[in-house]
Amino acid sequence: MSDFRDSRESHRETSASCPAVFIAAPASGQGKTTVTAALARMLRRRNKVVRVFKTGPDYLDPRVLSQASGRSVDPLDLWMAGETYCRRRLFEAAQEADLILVEGAMGLFDGEPSSADLAALFGLPMVIVMDVKGMAQTAAALVSGLVGFRDDIRIAGLIANACGSARHRELIEAALPESVPLLAAMPRDASLALPERHLGLVQAEEIRDDLEARFEAGAEALAGEGLAEALLGMAPVTFTAAPAEAAAPPRWLAGRTIGVARDAAFSFLYQANLDLLERMGASLRFFSPLEDPALPACDALWLPGGYPELHGARLAANADLHDDIRRAFAADLPILAECGGLLYALDTLTDQQGEIHAMLGLLPGAGAMRGRRGCQGMQTAELPEGPVRGHAHHRSQASGTPEPIGFGRRQRHPASGEAIYRARRLTATYLHLFFPDNPVAVARLFGADAVEADSIKECQA
Template sequence: MNEPQDRRESRPETRASCPAVFIAAPASGQGKTTVTAALARMLRRRGKVVRVFKTGPDYLDPRVLAQASGRPVDPLDLWMAGEADCRRRLFEAAREADLILVEGAMGLFDGEPSSADLAALFGLPMVIVMDVKGMAQTAAALVGGLAGFRDDIRIAGLIANACGSARHRELIEAALPDSVPLLAAVPRDASLALPERHLGLVQAEEIRDALEARFEAGAEALAAEGLAEALLGMAPVTFAAAPIDAAAPPPWLAGRTIAVARDAAFSFLYQANLDLLERLGASLRFFSPLADRALPACDALWLPGGYPELHGARLAANTALRDDIRRAFAADLPILAECGGMLYALDTLTDQDGETHAMLGLLRGEGAMRGRRGCQGMQTAELPEGPVRGHAHHRSQASGTPEPIAHGRRQRHPAPGEAIYRARRLTASYLHLFFPDNPAAVARLFAPAPSEIIDIIPTEESYGCD
């Protein structure tokens, strides 16, 4: 006997399908983001819904890709966010998209888990983007090696970036193995590349019009190669729905207002973190340390990462806001200061030109930029409130700081990670936290004094997303 129609329709979807492609490369700096943005814009111009994801922790590339695609861009990271979070995001994207693009990080086999691990887990065919300047048949040899390195991934083709001529293209195409077609050759043209600075791409908000011109030029170049038809014609990939999270966090922060710094100096914000705070019941009020003269009325404060070193003079000149934040600190409001936010919380910050600027003075110490040398990597912040996964990525150093209360735990290395500092209710570190990893710990960070929340947020429970 057939089920009644209304009962069948009430069942939740468990699978969704659409074409999906993983954009990978043999190394960083091959043009993955440039090509991914151009692909997204090319298909958007055709009226297609393109959902783009970025592998790993990244604040800059996703905003560029969001502008190109016209849709939000979330991170996919098996270690930091977990398999269930990745599965849920891909499933939801497949329900609405004509095509899913996932941009990898570094080389496709680099890191643990790697881009290849993510592609293999979800059955995503990989397209290799390679800068072929200075080589021809060797490019084909490298692609052949990548294609044969693991038997659980499939290389669907090559996009030869920075191709010098029609003859250059012919030499590469003729040498490729039969299993890896040349999908496109992007001409060697500096006007197509995306502008960069010391921590990666220039923020999309700063160069919106310039990006539009590059997106359009890249879309034209790829459309001429017939790439839209090739991608849309790929076999659909089926994504299963993630298990329903039976341990969704309670609204522990109901009635709490969190002031969040957000402007050109402080912009490293995962949308997933903002969403989690609202799921916990918090109200968010954004403010600009560059422009606003006072904090919004709030119960807690979040100073995320960004580029305070590019705006040191303006931050120092806004003495009214600095005084207001100091008053919040003295009143024991919970404050989280991450990376650039921590530099802002120190006594001084010396920028790349050697100019020293007065900062908040909440945490003893001096911050200074240090050229091309930097630190990066995945770490778990070992907080008194509970462990929270995240990452570090900076080219500055802090000196003269007090003794840390803890250090980050590196993903696969025994040496101590980034220092974690505490002064009154201020928590400061170079680490960027991924809040959904441990909502209970995050709620404790932003909650009232611990004595007031013992019965509200149980310390023995973790409501992670995986």
């Protein structure tokens, strides 16, 4: 399993270098993703290869950033994924990229481990994005405080977001400490900001054309700042990874086909999870609970998270697919239902308008949205197959459910985490699992016939 600790392998290391920047902020809501997407598109327009990563557990931002950069975007999280995984992803990116951008989460010092922890571990210079609406010299004072808070990070500059005028920019720039230049100012323009809804950004697939216009406008706003030259001209960062870390896991799922729900209602899928299943030998067959009248032929099912509450009527109307999934459940196919998948597996789901929709009925219970109240946080799913790290992030609740077989273990708090339910071979929970944390447990969860418990050290992703 992954852990937040220094790698202890003594293998010979290989290395790759390229400029890399960590995009951070003093708080959430400062415009990190808007600025990171604009930077990626600006450099892409110059035919540069930009590899972007997102810190922490996130499904929505990476897809937006992937569209902006034209490349896949992976999460980096020292607790959920581990140092070895993060080191390998950065090393691989550095072999092809002209620039690596890592977008942080929350404020740069928030959480354990924090964005600053990740930047310090890999020697990434940090660029602060700050919404400067309603302040001028105070923005410089805040930057000064961030600079002096820790001595193991380097803040390479400020990007002032929502800047009101040339004079506004001048006031901020004149007050900044000499060590922190003002790299750029994004104008205060609503057409540049990325659309949001509950749980985060609107999914990229739903507003692709609108996002394209915003990316292009953001890139244009930054194009005359000399920012591309400043970033590409930074000293390269060297990333190392031991060759043994790239070893493929055993093909425990060879010959097995996993049906994976994927559409506008079920889209919270880490590419790393899909890649691991395929490296373990599984064939993946995607289907749409919104559109498809039948399941593909498969040996196991994965119902991931997403937004079923936005599509309750259409999900309820697909009665033929409901019958297929119920037959798979009765035939004891392994089924993993995560968050939105859990809601889909219940008897009913009440959407934000109060409408009640019939769901699969695999697990007794009723799901309902609950306004702005929700639950989020890092947890370990304590499964019979083995512990798997992941996270919770939802604004719904499930009631009338059976007794759980266990609970998630919170990262630091002693209280019980999310409930874990099991009925026949269905495993249902609000937790989103990060499969590379424990490939052994995941292989067992999807029905692998024989997996040796001591094989975990051989299959770090």
